[in-house]
Amino acid sequence: MKAAVMFQRGEMPRYTEDFPEPIVNREDEILISVKAAAIKHLDRSRASGKHYSTKGDIHQAKAIGGDGVGFLADGTKVFALGVSGMIAEKAIIEIGKMIKLPEGIDDAAAAALPNAVAGSAMALRFRAAMKAGETVLINGATGFTGSVAVQIAKHYGAGKIIVTGRNEQRLQSLLALGADEIIPIKQDDESFLSQIQHLHNNKPIDIIIDYLWGHTAELILEALKGNGAFTHKTRFVSIGSVTGDTIQLSSEILRSVDLQLSGSGLGSWTKEEMQKLFKEIIPEMFQLAADNKLKAETETIQLKDIEKLWDLKVSDGKRIVVTI
Template identity: 70%
Template sequence: MKAAVMYQRDGMPQYVDFPEPVAQKNELLISMKAAAIKQLDRSRASGKHYSIQNDPEQATIIGGDGVGVLENGTRVYAVGATGMIAEKAVIEKDRMVPLPAGIDDVTAAALPNAVFGSAMGLRFRAGMKKGETVLINGATGFTGKIAVQIAKYYGAKRIIVTGRNKQTLQSLLALGADEIITLEQDDEAFVAQIKAIHSRTPVDIILDYLWGHTAELILSAFKGQGMFTHKTRFVSIGSMAGDLIQLSAENLRSVDLQLTGSGLGSWTKPEVQELLKKILPEMFKLAAAGKLKVETVSVDLKDIASLWDLDIPGGQRLVVTI
């Protein structure tokens, strides 16, 4: 079969012939139709992601999830037991979601990772309730744009977003954002704007896709003055601006702050089951009905080497069709 194979970390995936995988007990063989290329895939392929840092370097099919057709004709989204950017893949029986008729393969392949990176944080780490105010730091990427829509769907009263791309920031207003904050301004102005917003409408939840310096600034803006403070739940999801921050102990003592993360190793088995059984099916139906906007750029599997590092602007998701 043809597949996108990474032979060495920090290299380029190659479009080559590769042995077809064989399903074992509790697994199924799937004919792949589409798979998204995400930051997670690039990070794992380079060996930099924490989930595979101790794995041996070997020829590996890239892609952790995607859309395909089972041998009985059922079209599903699934998480792979083998690499998914290939003509065939193996999946676990309990890690797939049947797709509604109204959603196309490319959209269905693009959406799930963004749901993982937003709904899980809102539902399980922040415990979001209707009527709360949500700040999304780094909302101009694909996952951030989906997060705006999901926060609105879950009943957010007010949504504040940050980002660098001015055009994309403006487009978030049409998706449900109420106020935008540019990251292009100087630190003092950025902190002052955060403080002003928080004083007018206390922020209940922060979804952070950047970490690094912007997270430091936001946390400093929330530092209290020794009086009773509003409880804010800060959920770290990504680290596009850097993996480390400096956090003052005063930040933790002076404000009612809940600091947590949402990622592969932080979810419980019941939470993952709810994701697969309830949350993802609900989001697929919303997308099929046109109530969730998903922007994609699709490419053919045979062109994987030349398109691996393709810069996709404006918060779109790159999807490989097979």
């Protein structure tokens, strides 16, 4: 079968037309004909062996891609997590980890949305326990997941949404998706810090959803620092580390402010939360997308072009989807 295969860890995947078709060996698994699969930071990181979830794995040649959209034998179109790699003509999926797609949703959007939904809704609902009317700051909102997070926060009833990012044109476009305030990252530290402090003092920030970590996270946490008086509780949820995996955090910040610091990602979610993600959250977002109430911007490529397009840089707010 045709597939994008990682033969050597650390190299780019190769397009091949004669990779063995996966064989189903368990009763709770079935074969799917794949039609679309998104290329995400997670896929690149896992394929290279750099993601924490691949620690200890013994590398062998395998098709890449963790999830995608395709048809079951009876013609039902579903989104599913792959047991085998999903950027291939055929893949094995678990019966309990698939979602029937609603009428009207685009294949590329359906392939792109679930990872972004997991990277935003799970943090808002379970780590931050968001309530309607709360103020949410999204650090690094100009990427695909960040733009989805803006829309989901709005859908969940956020009273005010503040967004940060490097691309100022993209930041402006987020106002149409539900953002209320924009803060460019490409300014001096003092100005960035001052803007956050001003907004926080005017209407306290309840939730921070962070996709960047690194220096901007340090500045945001510094902006929350108290002076010995009672402070507003802020829930800071780390989801990504685009600008650095470590930060310096003063213990004075932890002692001077009512701060809840947590992370949201693979390994941090409970089984019950994962069940709700598949049974409730993603299906709801699929329906919103089918009804044109949730926008997912994608750029599609063909499977045969995977080698030259693996590291393709797309404009902020879009996700690459491989069509098969």
